[in-house]
Structures are given as structure tokens and as C-alpha cells.
Amino acid sequence: MIRIEGLTKEYAGNAVVRDVSMEIEAATITVIVGTSGSGKSTFLRMINRLVEPTRGLVEIDGTDTREMKAYELRRRIGYAIQDHGLFPHWTVARNIATVPKLLGWDRKKIDARVHELLELLQLDPDEIAPRYPHQLSGGQAQRVGVARALAARPDMLLMDEPFGALDPVIRAKAQADLKSIQERLGSTILLVTHDMAEAIRLGDRIAVMSEGRVEQLAPPAEILTHPASDNVRNLVGDDDRPFRYLSLIPVSERTEEGTAEGTPIAADRSLYDALAEMIWSGREVLPVVGKDGTARGLVRRGALLDAARSVA
Numbered sequence: 001m002i003r004i005e006g007l008t009k010e011y012a013g014n015a016v017v018r019d020v021s022m023e024i025e026a027a028t029i030t031v032i033v034g035t036s037g038s039g040k041s042t043f044l045r046m047i048n049r050l051v052e053p054t055r056g057l058v059e060i061d062g063t064d065t066r067e068m069k070a071y072e073l074r075r076r077i078g079y080a081i082q083d084h085g086l087f088p089h090w091t092v093a094r095n096i097a098t099v100p101k102l103l104g105w106d107r108k109k110i111d112a113r114v115h116e117l118l119e120l121l122q123l124d125p126d127e128i129a130p131r132y133p134h135q136l137s138g139g140q141a142q143r144v145g146v147a148r149a150l151a152a153r154p155d156m157l158l159m160d161e162p163f164g165a166l167d168p169v170i171r172a173k174a175q176a177d178l179k180s181i182q183e184r185l186g187s188t189i190l191l192v193t194h195d196m197a198e199a200i201r202l203g204d205r206i207a208v209m210s211e212g213r214v215e216q217l218a219p220p221a222e223i224l225t226h227p228a229s230d231n232v233r234n235l236v237g238d239d240d241r242p243f244r245y246l247s248l249i250p251v252s253e254r255t256e257e258g259t260a261e262g263t264p265i266a267a268d269r270s271l272y273d274a275l276a277e278m279i280w281s282g283r284e285v286l287p288v289v290g291k292d293g294t295a296r297g298l299v300r301r302g303a304l305l306d307a308a309r310s311v312a
Ligand SMILES: Nc1ncnc2c1ncn2[C@@H]1O[C@H](COP(=O)(O)OP(=O)(O)OP(=O)(O)O)[C@@H](O)[C@H]1O
Pocket: 011, 016, 034, 035, 036, 037, 038, 039, 040, 041, 042, 043, 194
């Protein structure tokens, strides 16, 4: 678990991060979202001490980061940034091996880890490992950046706008990949973005920052249903709120007893998917099935619209 208390950064007496406290559970994704200049990157960089806090405390599993040596911080906290930060004159394999090498791992262990990580990120090791960064697509470079950050099995991964340089289609794929890797490895991730849609898609919790403070720290559904301030409401975007909310709630939560005709929808799909299916197929009711295909009941369009209206 990561404990952050009273974290503050001042430049020339001017606070850019003000008294931020939070606890981050292991194996969760916390997304820091906010407008430009709200202090997100400075906050993130104080966690691995790339920026030295003016005041406050960061503890990882009970150890104050001030008591950790630089190499230990690097091992325990992986760091991935927007333009991936790969070293241009090093191959992909050497880039990924940066921290393990610093830690003195032997060659065999490093090679095995590079191979394993490339496979995890769905890159062909034989093809990609010997390449140089300029020989990669944007999406591949981004994944290599994540592989490098994961190399020494860190306790925590810090990601600063990791998908910022990707086009929307690749970005959505990269987000889905990150989520599935995180679920598989049980990684603890703190990710900075200015994109609320990304925050809602990825976050177990979202911290909304404004002028150096955390204005709200809550799960996505709560941010959507109960924005704590006008600022949070603006970031969420009034027009999209109902749709974003529907995309977070599984069909199982609005399933009623009964039977209905036509192609069913799976209970773990979202209400948004159900509504899209209803519009597409011109139906007002869909049968709902479980993962194993057994009937679970039905979902009505009225119930979806009620759910959407609850946040409108
Ligand atoms: N080294 C520095 N010296 C002085 N001021 C700084 C320094 N680094 C950051 N700042 C200021 O701190 C504020 C917060 O910057 P920060 O980069 O943390 O914001 P951000 O929310 O990450 O913004 P963006 O989304 O644009 O990256 C800004 O006003 C910035 O100008």
C-alpha cells in the first residue's frame, strides 16, 4: 500500500501541489486527472522523488521513500512517460534491461525477462528486441516503454500521459491492454491524464486535481453521479455524463425476471452496449444470459433510460 500525506511542492514560495493526502491500495489503478498546470506531473514525480517534496510524506508498504536509496526507488517504482523516453541509440532489449542491469542481474535472467515482457505486451521478441526505437511504430514504442517500466517487477507503476502521443484507435487498444496486464499482474498503477474519458475507462479511483489540490477522490461512477464541485462537473462534461455512466454499469445490475425474444446480451456487458443493441435491432427488451449462456432474465430500455437520467 502507498500512503501519501500532506504532500506539497512550492517553487519560489508558490505552491503547485498543496497538501495532498491519499492511500493507494495494492493492485488498483488510480488516475490523476485535471487541467493543464493543475500539478499532476509534479505530484507524480514527487512519489519517485524525481521532484523533491517541499513538505509531506510518501510511504511504500510502510517505508518512507526518503529512507530508500535511488536504486531501490527505481526498482520499486516503475516510471513510464508520454514520449516513452526510450534511449535512441539502444536496442529495445537494452532499453527494457536498463533497470535490471543497474541492479546487477545476470545476463540470462535479463534475457529471459526481456523475452517474457515483450510477449506479455504482445510484441514478437525475435523481431522487436533487436530493433532501435526509431524502427518502431508509436504504439510499439509505447508498449516497450511500459515493458521497461515493468522490468524489475516494481511495487508500483507511475505513468505520466502514457497514451498522449497515440492516435485514438491505438490509444483505446493500449488502454485495454494496460487494464488486462494490470489485472493479470496485480500491478499498482498511478496514472496521470488530462482526459476524463481515459480516467473513467481505466481508474478504480479517480483523483481530480485543480490548482494543486485534490478536489475529489472517488470511483468513476461516483465522480459521474456526484461531482464534488463545478470544476469536476465541467471536466466530466455534462453532455456525455449519462453515456459514460451507462458504460460503467453491467447489464446484470438492471436485469429483471422474465423472458424475451431475440439475440441475448451477456450480463457482464455494459448498459451502454445494451442500449446500442436495442437501437441497432429496434427492440425495447433484450434477453440476458450469463457467461455460460444460461438465461438470467431480461433488460428493458426504460430501465436503461432511468439509469441514464439518474446522472443527467
Ligand atoms: N521546475 C519548476 N519550476 C517552477 N515552476 C514549475 C516547475 N515545474 C512545474 N512548475 C509549475 O507548476 C505548475 C504545475 O505543473 P505540472 O507540470 O505539475 O502540471 P500538470 O497538471 O502536469 O500540467 P500538464 O497537464 O500541462 O502537464 C505549473 O504552473 C508549472 O508551471
